[in-house]
Amino acid sequence: MYASDVHPTTNEPTNPDGTREHGQPPPTMSHSSGPVAVETHGLGKQYGDLWALRHLDLAVERGTVLGLLGHNGAGKTTAIRILTTLALPTEGTAAIAGHDVVAEPESVRRRIGVAAQQATVDGLLTAHGNLVMVGRLHGQSARDARRQAGDLLAQVGLDDVADKLAKDLSGGMRRKLDLAASLMSNPSVLFLDEPTTGLDPRSRNDLWDLLRGLVRDGTTIVLTTQYLEEADRLADDVVVLDHGTTVAHGSPQELKAQIGGDRVDVSTSSRDHLERIVAVTLPFASQPASIDDEEGVVTIPVRADVRLMDVMHAVDDAGIDVVDINRRQATLDDVFLILTEARK
Numbered sequence: 001m002y003a004s005d006v007h008p009t010t011n012e013p014t015n016p017d018g019t020r021e022h023g024q025p026p027p028t029m030s031h032s033s034g035p036v037a038v039e040t041h042g043l044g045k046q047y048g049d050l051w052a053l054r055h056l057d058l059a060v061e062r063g064t065v066l067g068l069l070g071h072n073g074a075g076k077t078t079a080i081r082i083l084t085t086l087a088l089p090t091e092g093t094a095a096i097a098g099h100d101v102v103a104e105p106e107s108v109r110r111r112i113g114v115a116a117q118q119a120t121v122d123g124l125l126t127a128h129g130n131l132v133m134v135g136r137l138h139g140q141s142a143r144d145a146r147r148q149a150g151d152l153l154a155q156v157g158l159d160d161v162a163d164k165l166a167k168d169l170s171g172g173m174r175r176k177l178d179l180a181a182s183l184m185s186n187p188s189v190l191f192l193d194e195p196t197t198g199l200d201p202r203s204r205n206d207l208w209d210l211l212r213g214l215v216r217d218g219t220t221i222v223l224t225t226q227y228l229e230e231a232d233r234l235a236d237d238v239v240v241l242d243h244g245t246t247v248a249h250g251s252p253q254e255l256k257a258q259i260g261g262d263r264v265d266v267s268t269s270s271r272d273h274l275e276r277i278v279a280v281t282l283p284f285a286s287q288p289a290s291i292d293d294e295e296g297v298v299t300i301p302v303r304a305d306v307r308l309m310d311v312m313h314a315v316d317d318a319g320i321d322v323v324d325i326n327r328r329q330a331t332l333d334d335v336f337l338i339l340t341e342a343r344k
Contacts, residue, residue: 040056044089053241067252070242286303
């Protein structure tokens with residue numbers, strides 16, 4: 001697992017002694033206290049002149065969830081492709097359960113399950129038939145594949161559509177079927193690339209419950225997601241990527257603690273008032289406020305001694321038309337916005 005500090009990394013090249021130019025030390029990785037399921041050292045991938053991933057260091061303990069966060073193009077999918085043997089790294093090393101992804105790809109594939117961003121099930125097979133096919137491809141007997149397919153369909157809540165063609169299932173059902181297919185090999189490490197995209201809130205919660213059960217049983221999960229609430233709810237450890245490099249790592253609680261305490265969100269119906277809200281709430285802010293022009297919301301990181309009533313009076317005395325004002329705890333959305341904005 002990672003240390004609790006949050007620190008940026010850079011794209012600067014390294015010197016022969018391992019230090020970065022201008023005296024910057026290379027990023028460090030804390031030692032795991034338990035068996036390591038996923039481990040990388042200085043992992044990177046270059047396409048032409050572009051580094052899609054650089055200096056990625058991971059040590060993911062068995063039976064935990066690692067969340068990889070970042071905007072589109074941050075390097076999340078590139079990392080997953082290397083770890084699942086679908087792409088070769090340009091630099092560094094990676095291992096799954098002690099097996100090198102380059103030198104021992106077959107050993108790695110026997111130990112992992114993968115659910116990619118797009119469902120890969122065969123639309124002309126039934127839900128049950130899809131899982132049986134995957135099981136057979138993994139070397140299971142027909143009997144064992146049929147039994148496990150039935151068990152998994154019940155586990156993901158699809159047993160009532162087992163005989164339906166995959167093409168006739170809803171998008172959410174196909175996502176669940178794809179997850180079930182990734183579990184047919186009983187993987188020790190499960191890679192999920194945007195697993196809940198397109199799911200309704202109830203289906204998303206059901207999937208989260210399923211994933212928690214897998215982790216309790218010892219499965220290690222590496223999760224990429226655009227839903228920061230998902231990482232907050234599921235991940236034991238989080239890595240934030242930006243333009244291919246790690247900008248922060250730690251538990252969700254540690255990351256949120258690093259950016260300060262509570263936030264006050266002030267919503268207004270007039271976009272002309274946004275900058276005025278920032279100005280009048282400045283005395284209460286512990287860090288610069290952020291503005292969401294589209295939603296008409298100003299978010300102010302506030303000091304611990306500030307009362308919500310103080311902010312309300314200040315805004316009201318300035319004659320600003322406010323639709324809503326509320327105080328809340330920091331979220332991973334706040335972490336992500338602060339870290340990525342700081343690098344622009």
